[in-house]
Amino acid sequence: MNLQDFLPMRHEILLVFLMIVIILCEIFISEKSKHYVINISIVLFVLQTIVGFLPIQQGNMFGGMFQNDLFRSTLKNILSIGVLIVFLQSSGWLKKEENKGKISEYFLLLLSTLIGMFFMVSSGDFLMMYLGLELATIPITALAAYERNKSKSAEAGIKLLLISALSTGVLLYGISMIYGTTGSVYFADVAVNFGKSSLQILGLIFFVAGMGFKISLVPFHLWTADVYEGAPISVTAYLSVISKGAAVFIFMIILYKVFGALFDMWNSLLYVLAVVTMTVGNLFAIRQNNMKRFLAFSSIAQAGFILLGILGSNAMGAASVAYFVLIYIVTNLGAFGVVSAIYNASGKEDMREYNGLYKTNPMLSLVMTLALFSLAGIPPVAGFFGKFFLFTSAASHGYYILVLIAVINATISLYYYLRVIKAMFIDPNDNPIPYFKTDVPARIGLVICVAGIFIVGFATSIYEAIYKFTSLM
Amino acid sequence: MNILSLLILIPIITVFGIAFSRSKNMVRIVALVGMSAQLLTAIVLMFSYYATRDAGVTAQMIFYQDIEWFKFLNIHYTVGVDGISVAMILLTGVVTFAGILASWEVEYLQKEFFISLILLATGVFGFFISLDLFLMFLFYEIAVIPMYFLIGIWGTGPKEYSAMKLTLMLMGGSALMTVGLLGLYFNSKGADGQLTFNILEIAKVNIPKSTQMFFFPFIFVGFGVLGALYPFHTWSPDGHASAPTAVSMLHAGVLMKLGGYGCFRVAMYLLPEAANALSWIFIILATISVVYGAFGVIWQKDLKYINAYASVSHVGLITFALMMMNKVTLDGAIIQMISHGLTTALFFALIGMIYGRTHTRMLDKMGGLMKVMPFLAVGFMIAGFSTLGLPGLSGFVAETTVFIGAFQHFDIFHRIATILVVSSIVIAAVYVLRMVGKLLFGPIVDEHHSKLKDAKWFEKISVGTLVIAIAGIGIAPFWLYNLISYSLTPIMSRLNEFSNLYTHIF
Numbered sequence: 001m002n003l004q005d006f007l008p009m010r011h012e013i014l015l016v017f018l019m020i021v022i023i024l025c026e027i028f029i030s031e032k033s034k035h036y037v038i039n040i041s042i043v044l045f046v047l048q049t050i051v052g053f054l055p056i057q058q059g060n061m062f063g064g065m066f067q068n069d070l071f072r073s074t075l076k077n078i079l080s081i082g083v084l085i086v087f088l089q090s091s092g093w094l095k096k097e098e099n100k101g102k103i104s105e106y107f108l109l110l111l112s113t114l115i116g117m118f119f120m121v122s123s124g125d126f127l128m129m130y131l132g133l134e135l136a137t138i139p140i141t142a143l144a145a146y147e148r149n150k151s152k153s154a155e156a157g158i159k160l161l162l163i164s165a166l167s168t169g170v171l172l173y174g175i176s177m178i179y180g181t182t183g184s185v186y187f188a189d190v191a192v193n194f195g196k197s198s199l200q201i202l203g204l205i206f207f208v209a210g211m212g213f214k215i216s217l218v219p220f221h222l223w224t225a226d227v228y229e230g231a232p233i234s235v236t237a238y239l240s241v242i243s244k245g246a247a248v249f250i251f252m253i254i255l256y257k258v259f260g261a262l263f264d265m266w267n268s269l270l271y272v273l274a275v276v277t278m279t280v281g282n283l284f285a286i287r288q289n290n291m292k293r294f295l296a297f298s299s300i301a302q303a304g305f306i307l308l309g310i311l312g313s314n315a316m317g318a319a320s321v322a323y324f325v326l327i328y329i330v331t332n333l334g335a336f337g338v339v340s341a342i343y344n345a346s347g348k349e350d351m352r353e354y355n356g357l358y359k360t361n362p363m364l365s366l367v368m369t370l371a372l373f374s375l376a377g378i379p380p381v382a383g384f385f386g387k388f389f390l391f392t393s394a395a396s397h398g399y400y401i402l403v404l405i406a407v408i409n410a411t412i413s414l415y416y417y418l419r420v421i422k423a424m425f426i427d428p429n430d431n432p433i434p435y436f437k438t439d440v441p442a443r444i445g446l447v448i449c450v451a452g453i454f455i456v457g458f459a460t461s462i463y464e465a466i467y468k469f470t471s472l473m
Numbered sequence: 474m475n476i477l478s479l480l481i482l483i484p485i486i487t488v489f490g491i492a493f494s495r496s497k498n499m500v501r502i503v504a505l506v507g508m509s510a511q512l513l514t515a516i517v518l519m520f521s522y523y524a525t526r527d528a529g530v531t532a533q534m535i536f537y538q539d540i541e542w543f544k545f546l547n548i549h550y551t552v553g554v555d556g557i558s559v560a561m562i563l564l565t566g567v568v569t570f571a572g573i574l575a576s577w578e579v580e581y582l583q584k585e586f587f588i589s590l591i592l593l594a595t596g597v598f599g600f601f602i603s604l605d606l607f608l609m610f611l612f613y614e615i616a617v618i619p620m621y622f623l624i625g626i627w628g629t630g631p632k633e634y635s636a637m638k639l640t641l642m643l644m645g646g647s648a649l650m651t652v653g654l655l656g657l658y659f660n661s662k663g664a665d666g667q668l669t670f671n672i673l674e675i676a677k678v679n680i681p682k683s684t685q686m687f688f689f690p691f692i693f694v695g696f697g698v699l700g701a702l703y704p705f706h707t708w709s710p711d712g713h714a715s716a717p718t719a720v721s722m723l724h725a726g727v728l729m730k731l732g733g734y735g736c737f738r739v740a741m742y743l744l745p746e747a748a749n750a751l752s753w754i755f756i757i758l759a760t761i762s763v764v765y766g767a768f769g770v771i772w773q774k775d776l777k778y779i780n781a782y783a784s785v786s787h788v789g790l791i792t793f794a795l796m797m798m799n800k801v802t803l804d805g806a807i808i809q810m811i812s813h814g815l816t817t818a819l820f821f822a823l824i825g826m827i828y829g830r831t832h833t834r835m836l837d838k839m840g841g842l843m844k845v846m847p848f849l850a851v852g853f854m855i856a857g858f859s860t861l862g863l864p865g866l867s868g869f870v871a872e873t874t875v876f877i878g879a880f881q882h883f884d885i886f887h888r889i890a891t892i893l894v895v896s897s898i899v900i901a902a903v904y905v906l907r908m909v910g911k912l913l914f915g916p917i918v919d920e921h922h923s924k925l926k927d928a929k930w931f932e933k934i935s936v937g938t939l940v941i942a943i944a945g946i947g948i949a950p951f952w953l954y955n956l957i958s959y960s961l962t963p964i965m966s967r968l969n970e971f972s973n974l975y976t977h978i979f
Contacts, residue, residue, distance in 0.1 A: 373618070378618050379611045379612075380615060384611070388651075391651060392546060392658070395655040395656070395658075395659055396659060398659075400687075403651070403652050404649075407651045410648060415641055426632075460543050464544060464545070467545050
């Protein structure tokens with residue numbers, strides 16, 4: 001094996017390299033100028049993201065344990081863009097006095113979870129996938145407890161750790177059943193040796209349940225709101241967008257490639273999960289006043305919509321899911337970016353405190369409005385296209401009733417998204433949040449989000465590209 | 474460049490122009506210039522439409538343009554117009570122009586107001602020119618969402634409640650529509666074996682009857698919500714009553730027509746068999762709309778509620794005429810759309826102007842306004858007379874055509890429905906004459922009202938434009954008739970293919 005053979009692993013190798021650089025910075029930069037680590041990390045990660053788009057991306061390694069093709073590279077690039085935005089948005093918060101001593105920890109932990117996700121997306125067997133999943137989960141529990149002086153943050157960390165352990169156990173149990181009945185952990189071999197024995201079906205159910213925890217599908221969602229509320233905002237954004245996106249990708253890949261023989265089984269399973277997830281997520285979101293909890297429940301509902309795309313179970317479905325996740329990343333990070341900017345400036349994160357925001361901070365309000373419209377699926381912003389294609393993909397299998405339930409849920413979701421807009425634009429307030437300037441990196445992050453919200457929908461070439469790569473999968 | 478794309482481009486440019494305007498005066502001037510250009514484009518479109526038809530072009534849609542957008546789903550940017558669309562575009566142009574003038578003196582967040590208003594108009598224009606279902610749906614939603622801001626921010630009374638109710642109900646309608654459109658798409662496999670969103674292509678496909686029966690209610694009710702079909706009309710009175718003047722005008726005048734137009738262009742044209750089989754349900758609902766709306770008016774004391782309920786009644790008449798499904802009633806339905814659009818816009822404009830002076834909309838707190846503001850009062854009377862169907866004004870033309878067509882059905886069911894609906898004219902006379910008499914004649918109720926000024930120049934232009942259009946249709950209905958009549962033929966023949974298959978339940 002020469003070095004060139006490692007090129008398909010470029011995303012991962014570069015990330016490791018990046019982490020080493022950050023460690024060196026941590027050691028050699030003096031305490032006073034520690035905040036340069038932020039800029040260094042961001043610039044390095046920009047390079048990493050750009051390199052991710054370069055060609056030569058296909059190849060199998062380690063006997064098929066690690067696979068990379070154009071589709072998976074696209075997924076990784078989508079995740080990279082999201083992480084870049086998260087980095088940009090977190091810089092203002094990291095510069096605060098109480099975080100000074102642990103800046104590089106933040107980047108190291110976050111990047112190691114990203115490596116885990118990349119391995120997970122690229123996995124060719126269950127072992128690799130499990131390894132990636134663990135690598136993606138455990139550092140993030142530390143991140144959730146990042147503000148260790150706050151009891152809520154600590155609570156979020158421990159909750160996330162326990163739930164992750166439980167769900168991983170469930171998942172592993174399912175995998176062991178599949179291994180026991182097929183005699184292999186390689187996706188390709190498992191798919192060939194699949195019968196329809198009841199143990200395999202049980203394995204499938206455990207697998208779906210385990211992944212359900214990660215994607216926070218109802219009824220496995222109970223940890224979501226507390227963790228999202230307790231964790232620092234940029235970690236919450238990361239959890240709700242990147243983590244979830246990566247889990248959705250691998251969930252979809254495994255369902256299509258490994259469990260293709262059990263199509264009927266998991267189809268009806270996902271049908272029920274989609275209905276319950278959308279409905280419960282929406283109904284709970286209506287009652288929330290804390291913006292982080294609010295976005296937590298809205299993200300549960302969005303996961304329900306994503307399942308509609310997976311149900312399409314064809315190239316169009318896969319492409320729609322990848323496309324929607326891309327839109328979801330820019331959209332939700334836009335919303336989180338505004339919430340985090342406001343929190344950093346004023347410490348407020350209650351919806352009622354947003355009253356009258358448009359008068360004092362019109363630009364932030366407009367960004368928030370666009371993001372919320374995109375989440376609700378209102379044209380001409382990207383969310384409309386994403387949702388429509390998910391619905392189309394479900395309808396292509398004749399699931400019209402499911403689509404009906406989904407569109408009714410989309411209407412319900414519009415109600416609570418409009419609540420925020422009402423607070424910002426309509427409700428009077430004698431004492432609104434005063435005008436403040438957002439720091440430059442966060443502003444760049446928001447600009448990327450807004451550009452994404454507008455461009456991703458109208459630019460057909462993005463969808464076409466994803467669609468083309470999907471059919472190569 | 475295609476003249477139709479210009480209809481979308483001009484409003485968008487205007488929006489940017491407003492966004493970069495510096496002074497209050499500049500904002501409204503930019504808005505007015507933009508919408509005048511838009512109206513002019515609509516008029517040019519009408520004349521070039523005539524010219525093209527006279528030149529012997531027989532294509533169903535002209536100025537047709539087709540650009541591929543999302544390849545794998547076969548979504549296109551397809552635009553084209555027939556006479557009906559041209560008529561609707563003209564209507565929209567006139568009402569938007571008058572609406573801008575009627576909101577000349579908006580003070581609060583003026584820039585945002587005009588931007589939202591013009592975005593709404595963009596959606597409407599786009600809806601009328603699109604021939605691709607996806608595009609149509611996109612514009613539909615673009616037209617609905619600015620309403621939330623327009624009513625919520627600049628409205629009066631329980632505005633948050635009304636805005637939320639209106640938005641959610643209309644979005645609920647579009648939710649139903651989504652299912653219907655996807656259903657159409659996945660059953661549109663034509664001769665070339667490709668699924669399509671193109672309306673003209675889908676019209677060539679014979680979708681199986683059971684499928685039609687399943688999807689027709691989704692699409693028809695989806696659009697019907699916007700057309701204030703009973704029992705989905707409840708957003709309309711609240712929404713109209715709370716909305717600012719120009720928004721009521723655009724909404725009742727144009728946006729509600731999207732419902733009727735969609736029912737007719739999508740539901741009936743593409744699913745003719747189901748339309749024939751299910752028409753009786755919607756005739757019953759439309760009859761209830763008409764009669765219920767008319768009776769609803771009598772109890773109201775607030776001028777806006779009066780006109781809002783009258784709108785429910787008159788828009789119900791459109792659905793009724795559509796479902797009667799013969800050539801004459803379809804003609805009538807289209808003319809009624811135009812006529813009601815103009816009349817109700819005039820009404821709301823005048824109510825807004827009167828309210829701006831008297832600061833009340835309650836009928837029992839006003840009186841004798843004819844002496845104080847003769848120009849507005851005369852305009853008000855014209856609007857009232859058109860509503861009750863006085864010959865010489867557009868309302869008469871529309872209603873007569875509908876009723877003559879409806880009486881061509883000989884069976885008892887259609888007869889009873891027609892007679893019930895005709896009775897609404899009498900009720901209309903009651904409420905209009907009562908309102909006009911109380912408001913304009915008699916003694917001046919409130920002393921402060923005697924010092925009020927009559928219309929200003931922009932109000933005169935606004936009212937004048939609408940009055941000319943209303944009287945124009947009333948006096949010379951044939952030009953409108955010529956415009957739409959030819960375009961109805963393909964739709965009518967499509968409906969007729971199936972009309973004999975079903976004998977009615979009665």
